[in-house]
Amino acid sequence: MIDPRAPDYENTPVSPRRPRFSYAPADATALPVVSIVTPYYNTGAVFHETARSILGQSLQQWEWIIVNDASTDPEALAVLAEYRGRDPRIRVIDHEANRGPGAARNTGYRAARAEYVLQMDSDDLLEPTAIDKMAWFLETHPNAAIVNSWSVAFGAKEYLWPVGFERGNELLMENLAVGRALVRKSAHQNAGGFDESIRGGMEDWDFWLRCADQGLWGVTIPEYLEWYRRRADHSDRWKDWDGAEAQRRFQQRLRQRYPRLYEQGVPRVEPRWPRPLDPVRADPPFENRLAKRGPRLLLIVPWMVMGGADKFNLDLLEQLTRRGWEITVVATLPSDHPWMPEFARYTPDIFAPANFLPVCEHPVFLRYLIESRQPDVVLLSNSEFGYRVLPFLRAHCPGPAWVDFCHSEQPHWKEGGYPRYAIANQDFLDLNLVASQHLKNWMVTRGADPQQIEVVYINVDPDHWAPQPAVRERVRGELGVSGELPVILFVGRLHPEKQPRVLVQTLLELKRRGSAFRALLAGDGPDRPWIEEFLRSNALEAEVTLLGAVPPKQIREYYWASDLLFLPSQCEGIALTMYEALAAGLPVVGADVGGQRELGTPDCTILLPRSDEVTEIQQYANELEGLLRDPARRAAMGQAGRTRICAQFSLDRMGERMAAMLALARQRKEALPKPAIPRRFAQEAAVQAVELARLECLADELWVQRTAVQRQAAVAAQTGQSVAELIHAMLPEVAREEVNYIESSRAWRLVQRVKRSPVYRWLADVRFGPGWDREDPYEDPRKRLLRIVNSRSYRTLQALKQTTLYRWYARRKHGPEFRRPLFGDGKR
Structure with missing residues (x-):
């Protein structure tokens, strides 16, 4: 998976650096869900890469129709011969004469047995989950005729292409929608197929407008699911694609051919808005039974963003995949998932259903994944939606063991947050895992069965965090930190539960007392605008640097460049940042909440009890002031903390413990089976889960809109803001x-x-x-x-x-x- 923040165009879907999942059909003779159509003309050895990306798809119920358009090159014919008879799902059809790509595609469409046809060129690549996601999209969006995705261009030219059918009428002027797309076979037929007379390229652009002329249009999934191999100059093969006069003449022909579109515009695929109490289908629309070679886990998370729980999920993937597990990850909340590429370092089987499914289809999609992958264990990690659909999934999927993992209680959110869901769902779970003894005690005092709860400390890799003096000097130089000026580090979301407002007010108090320091705040969140204004109005911008969300690879350099970690949290289990800081040799000043004292001892941490905001600011300032002025004490505490991590809290110990707990969950499932769940109750649970998701999304959207409008109106009224200024301030x-x-x-x-x-x-x-x-x-x-x-x-x-x-x-x-x-x- 490409990382848009740092694209690596050599790490293609078939690169040996990619993780693998043993995608193979349980029954190679099953009817295809998707027919893949590939024109082939003198392609050559690069076709092997395309084949590997097709054979490595997560959706294995496909047929692949390769249309040999009268190739003449002996090497290309030899390559193609390797796929004749190789797999019962692959068919090669030979044209007697070269007829062009449009004719080859039409031949493939006529031979296709499935209703969904994937248009795939013979030298391009697909991400492993591409066809799975596109097929589910068309299955759940009956008003869409076509679906494609964002594109990665690689080869002679390298760039990202995050645009597509949503550009609407702009496609009348330029072909913005990539041609590697899944199309309804009926749409191809209704549009009259490809124009076989177009031999100079851009026949896909004409096909999109043919479809549009019949009222058919597409949608682009906002993920980079396909890789387009670029040549230095496509006009040497496709004369109409020269970026100059020939291309303008082609566009003029389109204008003459489709005058109604150029007058009235292209059709639009209306989004499927959720309705109150939307029906939830019980059965998946198709099967995709995969063969199984080893243990598998389905991990259900809310999102893939920077945070302690998310870093634990990454560490868990790394530990389990090293032990032979194959892992599927599903994120249940709408998000841009900036850490998705990090998860993709360990597994290709990653899904963000909000990118391609309406929420009413999420429960049955989870059921589909379980029946397809056959995981040994399903693990819920901080997913509200996962808890809510648990009865539905357990009723339909009795095979896996069901486990959850909770990090901390949250007193000010839903009466305890995720641990409260864990207590309420103990009858549906085989095992509860928690990150601290404190949290286990909290759950037991609220009625949880202690025999079903096990403690797993999340731990950290001490080798990964071992201090690097050379990096420390480099990063401090880049930040402009002079000499031995002490650096205070905060890592976490800028969210009320982390008390970032107490953090910056404490820093202001330190400045007023005359303490010399530099502070780095790594993280993002809803409190950031307030913090930015606070820093400006109190002249703290020279002392405090907001780093924003920092990738995992980079965050440890900021630990190495710092001298202590400050974490004034409102609530925690045991903060991952405390593990990281101690492993990096930093003392920690923070809140005595949750299970922090299970990790932090007085020789390496200073943990203060919660109090009112004013008292906390003064107490934190007192302790920080003392540490800032005593480098010897900081060093001694840092060394003690690192020694403790190496001896008792290594990441390998967590991996061993988690593997043992997953085995225990399987044993408990067999020895202590849970009562069967009535199907009617399970179905209603899924409907209510979808309804709550709809209402929460609506409430969030209305709150954002309300806040934005109020802020803009207030600013405009106070300052006489011009239209230009108001628009510039918009998202x-x-x-x-x-x-x-x-x-x-x-x-x-x-x-x-x-x-x-x-x-x-x-x-x-x-x-x-x-x-x-x-x-x-x-x-x-x-x-x-x-x-x-x-x-x-x-x-x-x-x-x-x-x-x-x-x-x-x-x-x-x-x-x-x-x-x-x-x-x-x-x-x-």
Whole structure:
């Protein structure tokens, strides 16, 4: 999986550096869910890479139709011969004469047995889960005819391509949607197939518009699931793809061929909005039984972001895969999952269902994964949704053992947070694992069965964190830290439970007392805007550096560059950052909460009891002030902490303990079977889980919108903020929504139709010069919105909408609450 933050274009899906999962069909004769169609013409040895990426798909119920378009190269024919008869799922069809890629694809479509057809070129690659995700998308979005994904270009040119069908009418001007796509066979038939006369390239662009002309359109999954092999110059093979005159002539032919699209625009696939009490299907739409060679785990997490629980999940993957386990990871919350590439270092079998499924399909998708992968154990790690659908999954999937892992209680969230869910679901779980003895005691006092709870300390790899003096000096130099100036480090989410406000107020108190220091804050979260303003208003920006979310590979360098860890948490189990700091030789000043004292002893940590905010700030400042002035004491505490980690809390010990606990869970499942769960109850549990997810998502969205509007309105009212300043302060997502609202309005479409008329285009060419109507598909939506609201067309429309006649009409049609323009007449 590509990491967008640091792309490695050589680590392709078939690279030996990639982790493997033994994807193989339990029954190679099962009916295909997907037919893969690949035109083949003199491809050669590179085809082996394409084949490996197909054979290594997580969805194994496929057939692969390779259409040999009369290849002439002996080496290419020899390569193709290796796949004739190799696998009962592979068929090679030979054209007697070369007819071009469009004809080859049409031949493949006619031979396809499945309703879903994957268009795959003979030199490109797919991520292992690509077909799985695309097939589930089409199965759950009946109004979509096509699905593709973001693309990675590799080879002669390297770049990321995070765009696709969502660009709508922009595809009339440029082929922005990649051709490696899953298409309904019926859509191909209704569109009349590929134009076989197009032999110079870009036949896929024509096919997209053919589909659009029949009211058929696609959606792009926001993940990099396909790799497109780039040549230095494609025009040597595809004459119409020259980026110049031939390509412009091709676009003109499309305009002549599909005039209705260029007048009215392409269709749109409306999103499937969740409804109250959405029905949840019980049975998966298709099977995908995989053969099994060793132990497997299904890990259900909320997301893949920076955090202690998430780092433990990564460490668990590393430990178990070293011991021969194959692991499937499912993240149940909507997120951009910035740590997904880190998880992909250990397993390719990773799914974020919110990227390709409506939430009402999440329960049955989890059932599908369990029945497909046949895990020995299903482990829930901080997933509310996982707990809520547990009755549904357990009722339908009695095979695996069911385990959860909790890190800490959360007194101010849902009466204890995840451990409360663990107590409530003990009847559905075979084993509860917790990160501290403190948490086990907390659960037992609230009614949990102590015989079902085991403690597993999350631990850390002392070798990985061993101090590196040379790196320390380099990083301190990069940060501008002079001499032996002590550095205070905070690592964690900028969230109220970590008390970042107490943190920065303590730092301000240290500055007032005259202490010299530098502070590094690694992490992000909802409190960041408040912290940024606090640092500005109190002149702390020279002493405090906000690092934002830091990748795991980089975070340890900040530990090595620091002198102590400060962690004034509201609640913890045992903070992973405490393990890391002690392993890196840093003393820790923090809160005496949760199980912190099970790890931190007085010779290596200073843990203070919780109190009111003012008292905590003074007490933390007192302890930090003493440590900042005593480097010898800091060094002694750091050495004591590292010695303790090496002796009792190594990561290998955690791996051994977890492997033993998973085996224990299997034993308990057999020896102490749980009562059967009634199917009707299980089904209703799934419906209610989906309903709660819908309501939580709606509440979050409304809160964000409310906060953003209030903030923008307040700033504008106080400062007389201009439209340009207001737009610049917007989130790009908010600006894009506003652009979409304007451009989809009937009035704006009418204006654009006028601008496409020959008379207007002639006048505009004379006044503004050729190319006046070209648009940058990568333009920042805020800049695009500003251009629109400052345009004469927009101001004219808004002036018309302020007239008495229009307002009377709008109230008659839309009611008294019809939407007002966000920016008025655009003049201010």
